[in-house]
Amino acid sequence: MNVGIVCYASVGGSGVVATELGRVLAQRGHEVHLISHDPPFRWREGEPRFFFEHVTVPPYPLFLEPQYLLALVNTIVRVARERRLDIVHAHYAVPHATAAYLADQMLSAASGPTVPRTITTLHGTDITLVGSDPSYSSVVAFSIEQSHGVTAVSHSLATDTIRTLGITRDIRVIPNFLDVDRYQRRPDPALRARVRGSDQDAAILLHTSNFRPVKRIGAVVEVFAQVRARVPAKLVLVGDGPERRRVERLVTEAGLTADVQFAGEQPDALPWLSIADLFLLPSAQESFGLSALEAMACEVPVIASHVGGLPEVVTEGVTGHLRAPEDTAGMTSAALALLQDPARRLAMGRAAADDVRRRFQQDTVVPVYERMYEEVIAEG
Ligand code: GMT
Structure with missing residues (x-):
């Protein structure tokens, strides 16, 4: 045709x-x-x-x-x-x-x-x-x-x-x-070590988007701040867009500049997804959530909003956790539970990648x- x-x-x-x-x-x-x-x-x-x-x-x-x-x-x-x-x-x-x-x-x-x-x-x-x-x-x-x-x-x-x-x-x-032959976790120890900096035990939380209000990146920072208060952690924000300056200010005001990295727009998100331990997507609305699917393919469990098509992509308790968009406390608890149980987090990541292969x-x-x-x- x-x-x-x-x-x-x-x-x-x-x-x-x-x-x-x-x-x-x-x-x-x-x-x-x-x-x-x-x-x-x-x-x-x-x-x-x-x-x-x-x-x-x-x-x-x-x-x-x-x-x-x-x-x-x-x-x-x-x-x-x-x-x-x-x-x-x-x-x-x-x-x-x-x-x-x-x-x-x-x-x-x-x-x-x-x-x-x-x-x-x-x-x-x-x-x-x-x-x-x-x-x-x-x-x-x-x-x-x-x-x-x-x-x-x-x-x-x-x-x-x-x-x-x-x-x-x-x-x-x-x-x-997705092309699952391409979208696979490809560990990059040097990048992971660089993001962790002086804190080599830190967990890496990741968000990728076009930084529009619907993505609620303020909530990403909020969840991260609460996680960071309990366990060593770093946040990587991949992408750019209208919310970037506001989020930079939020990060500075929360005293998190040393732990949050703005990676900017990336031609290829794969290396970043491959160093992540958790993916955060607390959107107000998401008809599908392609970025969540990309994270899953790279064995990264997803903590996201229970909105729109996300429940059709992320299976609660199996490939990630879904909470009401405003329930940042619930997202924080879900993130902490996974970070404090590495075996469960790794198993969930593998289940996520398997699910992408099976359905998407x-x-x-x-x-x-x-x-x-x-x-x-x-x-x-
Ligand atoms: O959400 C965006 O930032 C971009 C937007 C688009 O149209 O480019 O994404 C929508 O389409 C994607 C591909 O089908 C979906 O994965 C996104 O969930 C959807 N965004 C929203 O519904 C907010």
Whole structure:
């Protein structure tokens, strides 16, 4: 098949999933065109059958706001015609599902080769935060209804979409996935020793995200401060984003600067995940929690919020612990119990990696997307 994948290029779960899906589809023999405003950060030039199509938004002094949607629709139509796309797969509904719908209308109206079928994958904030905002909700709901196929990354997100946007069509749940041959714990004693510094007995707690308010990094620091009061520990914060300065201030005010390291945005989180003893994700909302899945694959038990799709990823007491988002005391107790029982923590880490292999590996999940493409093409 010839597949156009529309996604965001910025560091964020939906762009990562879209790019990895494209990569695996290309490896499986399909021709894949990633359509975005910049090369997605996981995309590399030169991989066979895996191309990047740039959306150019020309500036014009009259426009105070860039006309991204129009440029995107135009690019989808161009790529569909030039590359004879069979599928346009929009990742993140806002505004990609709308762009796919408009492109479909244009291509259907013109006589020409077969018109690609459209699929929208819902990732989370496109529904829970952005898409359900009254400023967008009508057009987002309409565009989702008009897609020839719709998927959501968790049952929780599918339910939220039906509840908040009143969607009536079938939403298929296809979970996020990982390349488990790559995502494995790869111990790096030098990095671990460097993070521990003068405290070589310290446990390492880790959080990775794009530092947005929904991630509640203040709660990460709070849990860490309470853990640190009881056992030697270090906290590594991987990523960057709007909350960074505020979190830096919190760390300074709590007198924790010697024990908290800001690692910044990392092209590869694997070395950091591989030195961690626990992963913290106390988000206010999380439709799936790809970062938790990455931690699990690296044998790191997850302490997270019991929200959204996280209970579909983390199994309470088996691969991690889930508490109400505001229950930082509960998260602290769960973290301390694991740190004070290394055998249990290690067993939980191994169970987590096994679970990722069993339920979330790319060789199992990507064929489900492939079958869905075939189905929507057959229905066309
Ligand atoms: O949450 C983010 O920071 C980014 C966001 C995105 O769309 O890029 O993530 C959402 O999609 C990810 C991939 O499907 C999910 O793993 C995240 O849970 C989801 N984020 C939220 O629901 C807050």
